[in-house]
Amino acid sequence: MANDQVKQKLQAVQQAKVTPAPPDPARTVAGWLEALKPQLALALPKHLPPDRLARLVLTQIRLTPDLARCTRESLLGAIMQCAQVGLEPGPLGQVYLVPYRRQGVLEVVLIIGYRGLLDLVRRSGQVLQVASHIVYEQDDFEVVWGTDERIVHRPRFADRGRPVLAYAVARLRDGGTDAEVMTVEEIEAIRRRSRAADSGPWVTDWGEMARKTVLRRLCKRLPMAIEAQWAVAADETVRADFALGGAGPWLDLPPAPSAGDADAGASAAGPDALDGVASAGGEPDAPAAE
Numbered sequence: 001m002a003n004d005q006v007k008q009k010l011q012a013v014q015q016a017k018v019t020p021a022p023p024d025p026a027r028t029v030a031g032w033l034e035a036l037k038p039q040l041a042l043a044l045p046k047h048l049p050p051d052r053l054a055r056l057v058l059t060q061i062r063l064t065p066d067l068a069r070c071t072r073e074s075l076l077g078a079i080m081q082c083a084q085v086g087l088e089p090g091p092l093g094q095v096y097l098v099p100y101r102r103q104g105v106l107e108v109v110l111i112i113g114y115r116g117l118l119d120l121v122r123r124s125g126q127v128l129q130v131a132s133h134i135v136y137e138q139d140d141f142e143v144v145w146g147t148d149e150r151i152v153h154r155p156r157f158a159d160r161g162r163p164v165l166a167y168a169v170a171r172l173r174d175g176g177t178d179a180e181v182m183t184v185e186e187i188e189a190i191r192r193r194s195r196a197a198d199s200g201p202w203v204t205d206w207g208e209m210a211r212k213t214v215l216r217r218l219c220k221r222l223p224m225a226i227e228a229q230w231a232v233a234a235d236e237t238v239r240a241d242f243a244l245g246g247a248g249p250w251l252d253l254p255p256a257p258s259a260g261d262a263d264a265g266a267s268a269a270g271p272d273a274l275d276g277v278a279s280a281g282g283e284p285d286a287p288a289a290e
Contacts, residue, residue, distance in 0.1 A: 044083045066099040074107035085231040087116045098200035114212035120228035132168040132211035137161025168215040180218040
């Protein structure tokens with residue numbers, strides 16, 4: 001009789017057991033960012049407090065879960081790039097955080113969006129007007145190079161056909177103007193060299209990326225602040241070499257905030273993992289978009 005009661009109790013305990021849900025990668029990264037906030041505050045500009053940047057990053061992670069599986073070095077590198085240039089990841093399209101697999105390891109690539117690039121160009125105060133547009137087959141378009149350069153674009157708003165060109169124009173404070181024109185073939189050649197050629201904004205927002213690509217080429221000739229020039233040069237790269245708080249690169253990174261989560265991730269990728277992917281830095285192995 002006693003044995004039957006023991007068996008019944010054991011069965012009740014087993015039935016009461018609930019298989020734990022897998023850890024939420026965003027929650028793991030949230031704890032990690034929380035531990036880093038004091039150090040991040042040293043590098044962030046005043047208009048972008050650590051709490052806001054952390055919320056924006058976590059929102060992007062929940063929308064793109066693979067970001068949480070990228071190396072922690074590349075993730076923080078992308079966050080620091082956002083902070084240093086004062087651009088926010090999110091629905092405004094200023095910058096995109098895109099997971100990129102290189103030699104079997106996921107890393108975060110930061111891609112500046114068209115709106116973010118416009119913002120960087122305008123900060124210098126030397127550019128009065130800047131814009132970029134796409135030209136379609138049925139549009140009326142004329143470009144004249146030489147001593148009297150000009151671009152005339154009369155778009156059609158119905159049955160425009162396929163895109164054939166993109167151009168960017170800028171009017172400077174000193175009265176000068178500058179322009180750049182690229183064919184779709186040239187834009188596509190740059191897209192194919194991008195780490196995010198088949199994912200991210202090149203897939204979801206091709207038009208915006210085409211406009212950004214031709215504007216980026218024009219930026220090489222525009223007066224821009226040093227941080228804006230740095231941002232354009234760092235576009236579509238992986239950064240994993242930021243030093244925080246005066247320490248050497250990544251010497252003082254805290255461990256994963258939850259031992260249980262850390263063990264679950266490390267079992268697949270080793271003891272130095274974040275959510276299942278071993279930490280790895282590294283320089284870009286493909287040219288960035290022009």
